[in-house]
Amino acid sequence: MPNIDRRDFIKLVGAGSVGVGAGFMLRETIKHPTEQLIPHVIAPEDFSTGIATWYNTVCSMCAAGCGISVRTREGRAKKIEGNPSHPVSQGRLCALGQAGLQVLYNPDRLTGPLMQTGQRGSGSFAQVTWQEGLDKVADRLELLTAENQGNRIGLLSQGVRGHLAQLFELFADQLGSERLLHYDFDHPHTLYAANHRFFGEARLPYYDLKNTRYLLSFGADYLGNWISPVHHSLGFGHSRQGRSDVRGRFVQIEPRMSMSGAAADEWISAKPGTEGILALGLAHRIVSEGHYSGVDRDDWTTALSGYTTDQVAEQTGVGADTIRRIADTFVHTEPSLAIGGGSAANHSNGVDTLVAVNALNYLVANIGKPGGLVFNPEPAGPASQDRQASYRTMLELAEDAKQGNIEILILNGTNPVFSLPSAGFEEALAEIPLIVSLSSFMDETTALADIILPSHTYLESWGDDFPEPGVGFSIGSVSQPVVSPLYNTRATGDIVLQLAKQAGLSDAIPWSSMKDFIKDGWRLIYDRGGLDTQKESFESFWRSILKAGVWGEKTHRDPAFTLDKRVINSIAVPPPEFSGSSDAYPFILHPYVSTTLHDGHAANLPWMQELPDPMTSVVYGSWVEINPATAGQMNLKEGDLVDIESPHGQIRAPVYVYPAIMPGVIAMPIGQGHVTYGRYANRGVNPIEILSPRVDQRTGALASSATRVKIKATGRRIELVKTGGNSRELGREIVQTTGGKASQGHSAKLNSIPITVVPT
Amino acid sequence: MSILDRIADGWRKYRKPGYYDEFDYHWGMTVDLDRCTGCEACVTACQSENNLPIVGEKAFAEGREVKWIRIERYWEGEFPDVKLRFIPMLCQHCDSAPCETVCPVSATYHNQDGLNTQVYNRCIGTRSCAVYCPYEVRYFNFYDHHWDSPLDQQLNPDVTVREKGVMEKCTFCIQRIRQAKDVAKDDGRRRVRDGEVQPACVQTCPTQALVFGDRKDPESQVSKLMNNPRTYRVLDELNTDSSVVYLKKVEDDHA
Amino acid sequence: MPEAKELQYADIHRDVVRSIVETGPKYYITLGTAIFVTLLCFFFPWFYQLYYGIGAAGLNHPQVWGTYLASFIFWIGLSHSGTLLSCVLHLTNSSWRKAMYRSAEAMTLFSLVVAFTFVMVHLGRPWFIHWSLPYPNQMEMWPNFRSPLLFDVMAITTYLTGSAIFIYMGSIPDFAAVRDRTIGWRNTMYTLLSLGWRGTDREWHRLHWAYTFLAVLIIPLAVSVHSIVSWDFALSIVPALHQTIFAPYFVVGAIYSGTAGIVTVMFILRKYMDFGQYITKVHFDNLGKLLLVLSLIWTYINMVELFTGWYSGASTEHEALQYKLFGYYAPLYWEMILFCAVAPLLCISKRFRTSFVPMLILSIAVNIGMYTERFLIVGTSLSRQYLPDAWGLYVPSLVELSIILGSFALFSTFFLIFVKIFPSVSMYEVKETMSTPKTEPEAPPEGNPA
């Protein structure tokens, strides 16, 4: 045993520990290459994700009717995606469509039937059983029908299509009521009317964005929320970079840049309400330059004589050069397409404006052609009447109610108290003895109901849809419940069927469930013949439709169309009229349907409240957009609270200085300002409150862009909640661009722009 | 070979360009700015797929929102010659990721598929990775988030819910990648087919601006798009060697 | 030591031991207040934050770092010039060091401890902080050796260990001196602490050798610590943080704020612990000169930093610069310039340097300025990064402000406890500076100093 003293021992232990430690670390360094530093946290090989069940059904978040696939796990809906085989959505979906889950799982849903116990509007409701609720309503219905007083029953629904619409019609018919109306704030009445006037039918054609090479959009925010945004976006993407030979170009004409304006190659601001005049100016240029050679050429020349380029430039504020250039490009780029809607259609001359837009399509002969405007065949489903109530019709309904002509009003998912300006609708409701609401949520109108029979959400119900507009050929989709109902609610159709049964109408309406009703309806489609599907039995046809979620038939409509001379002769766009004098009210209010919250029905979805507005990045609130120069003159900065006053009311909102809005116009999104629509929705202000009741003369549709306002600083300010920091790039080349000046004028060699083809 | 040589060799190998080529996949994404309309369907899709919290107005105002993919917007010019340009911004899955070097506990690392992964369990919440990431796509959980019942029923069971104090960010929907690999394995295929993995944002994009796939497969959509003359990388000058490649917006100016 | 003319060895012992054993109500009130404020302003808000999440602080995106990290750098900075200065002065044999180095070293130690608590406060999940240590474990998980944060962990741990050993080793003879003058539990405690020191020549020789060795070792260590702290920032690619000058900048800044801190502490010791005879104008004069030199170097580096940012021509650097100089936090920037670059110029005057109260005010101003500097480094750079759309603003919350305030109370608590355990003036080294006593005092049974 060598002689080791205490000190040597300590030295040895120290050296030994260091050596062992160093050796260990060295070994570890060699053993593990860097990418395997942390083997434990790399998921084990046998980690497996769960197996989901997918159901195909239909999105009901807007009127587009996209087909969706809902992913479920253990009986709960987890994710909504587009149904790849559905021609409208083709597997894609918009943000709102994604947020449908939050309709289903919304914490503010009504969980069972309620009866108003206090004063109307007091908000005090008591839970009742379905039987109690249904009895109360059915008894009154039966009584009125028996007394031949059926017309004293009002049925006011949100826009519905397919067999639910048919069921409502059947129901109203059997009750003896002619008061069956649909009401949606953003229904394009003027577009239907313009098509009726021009094409002779009040339907929507298919706009073939996908194949067009030059699109002129007069105020239609086709990528945001106009008619069928997902389908338009698909078309847009394809038109832009989906073809090897050409890149589609897009021009947007509107006083305030929308999402579609931002996506456009060229954004033009014409004076509000003069979009139709501009369209006729373009038409004049096309005809007068001899680019139109139809037989009715002379009629056009005469009709358009008042729309010379200079006159139109003067009236619209758009430069004469621009008018000439656009007209020439429009006629030389085949196929080209003109669409109109949004603010351009919401003026006192809305229908005339959209007729003028149709005229442009006619003059470049794109009707029935790919890349142009294609007529849809008759829908395969039940042919129901267009029951959409215009503003004027709603006023009449209110007047009727005030006269005491309405005993019962049954509301289905529509919220006119929120979305009808200065109509006195609330007072009118006070005159109705019994108000029944079938809403899934408490909202401003439902809060005034006496009985609430809450309906399932679309993800818990049977239904079907025949999208309007179609996609150029016949399609229909069936929607099926993807989860079992969360609460003590019932499907709208089932409630109606039950009411019919209890009101003694079961002879005419014998179905016991909506599912049966729909299935019988589809039997008719199946029976109509000519379908490949008839090779199989109906049951297997039905099952295959449920599985696919959609059914389609490649039937095309004959594109032939002759224009009535009288239409040409009457073509004219009168100048727009506004409420309020320009001296007292220097600004024109441009209210637009919010991209995230739509007309306000999506305001109770937290994902939508937290989704930054595409243009301003603002979340959770209202704001008013003002041109930077105007804001400068008025010494207004972002967040300054201003009072916006029209002849019809006043609201307060913070300023957002918006670089792309005309001076003299201020814009506000519609959608916020709820008070009884649940925890997420009750915030912000509702610009509908200050809109003037002016209407489009021909349809009675609300001219929502025809209100003048003034703004007053309040001296107070708030911090806008938004994601955007600095809105300028500062030359950092974050969003890089190419092309640009290289390709000029209408004769631009579009081939010179790099195109990307996505192999699909 | 001496021990030192072996260590040096390991490091050299690791730092060699194309190191990740030795592995099975190299996932990447292209974003066509000429298609993107700023519609933000991708934002909501990601929120839905990956259990991103609903933070509420107050937290949003405080700058504590969580969006693994966001749309940035940049105005150009003044009225009336004004443009608004959108750009989707998500984790670029940099092959030379600044965020990875700084994490003291390797809670964020590069996996063999070329993904910048985030291991929530390992994260201690220094937030340095968020500082080091020039794209500012890392989001920190400033609170424990709460889903008002029954909103919790929509949570995706294949994705964890993160607790307060940890960092999170886009994973390229790693759960979908794994699922696709499982399916391929069950089918007896060695590889996942092109297009078989679609992250939620890519899946939903209505203009098809987003394309995802394997950069190692020369026939994949994403590889082909990456050869497009319009491609560029955001903040390329920082040499992050990102896996998200943008395609320039075409500005077809009229005048 | 001009003022200590009448001083005898015995006086030193008397004074110092008295400061340890005789505790008046004033001390207890001060200690009680410090502990109370620590609990109320530091631990209570911190526990609230642990419960609620980091959201209790004002941090947000993109501003994920804030005052906690600024405070961390500040305290690390303050820790310099304690031990570091002591080492330098020891090696250069500066006689005036001897009266104050013990408290300076204690400052180092406690600043580091407080800095460490700020790391804990900063972390999202501090209960897992041990994951940043390389210990063999069954899960085979190692920290990331490429991370500057890990360098930090290593550097600070080493520095903390080094400083602790240094202060302890230097105190052993004094522990022995106290041991010999106390009874009861104190005697037991100091017997243990003094490790059987007898004051033999051999012991003195060994002590000097080890002490000098440590002093040499600690200097590069201290320099490396703040260099490494600076790399947490400089190794990022954040505009205005990605700076090669950061390491010297941080080291100089650290020594600068540390020196100012020493002035403050010495003033307090002098005033409240009756150490007027040991801490004299000479000390203040010398420290004033040091402050002046450091201030000039600091200002120079600051200007270089601005210049390189501007000269880069990069939009990002320019914006970061612009924001720092004229943005939301610009008043703080100019306050920092006033306190750290302009005010210390007063030290040119000897009269100023030797006036106690003005020096105190200056020292506090410098540290306020230096805290501001750290806040601006973290606070302004992160709000203006590459993608303008992601820019943001950060305002510290009440919780943060309270924790900052509380950290001073925490530091004071440590210090107050320290002065009751350690002889806060190094007795034997003070004696070294005195002339040999003429008359034999009641001889202490200890060895021959020097």
Ligand SMILES: Nc1nc2c(c(=O)[nH]1)N[C@H]1C(S)=C(S)[C@@H](COP(=O)(O)OP(=O)(O)OC[C@H]3O[C@@H](n4cnc5c(=O)[nH]c(N)nc54)[C@H](O)[C@@H]3O)O[C@H]1N2
């Ligand atoms: N539906 C249902 N639920 C049950 C039961 C039931 O019969 N049916 N039984 C109950 C009972 S009795 C039990 S004991 C529990 C068991 O419940 P668990 O403990 O959850 O059991 P497993 O799913 O078998 O294994 C868990 C995980 O461990 C992983 N694993 C396998 N080997 C290793 C390894 O070496 N290291 C590490 N780190 N991971 C490994 C596997 O991949 C798997 O992901 O379930 C309970 N729950």
Ligand code: SF4
């Ligand atoms: S466009 Fe309408 S129908 Fe289609 S997904 Fe969006 S909300 Fe649903």
Ligand code: SF4
């Ligand atoms: S979904 Fe597509 S088009 Fe819409 S914002 Fe995202 S990337 Fe752009």
Ligand code: SF4
């Ligand atoms: S984008 Fe940021 S988070 Fe993603 S890998 Fe790159 S540095 Fe890391």
Ligand code: SF4
């Ligand atoms: S926040 Fe988490 S992932 Fe990021 S650096 Fe810190 S520990 Fe790593």
Ligand code: SF4
């Ligand atoms: S890839 Fe997945 S995780 Fe990443 S942004 Fe897209 S959806 Fe979100």
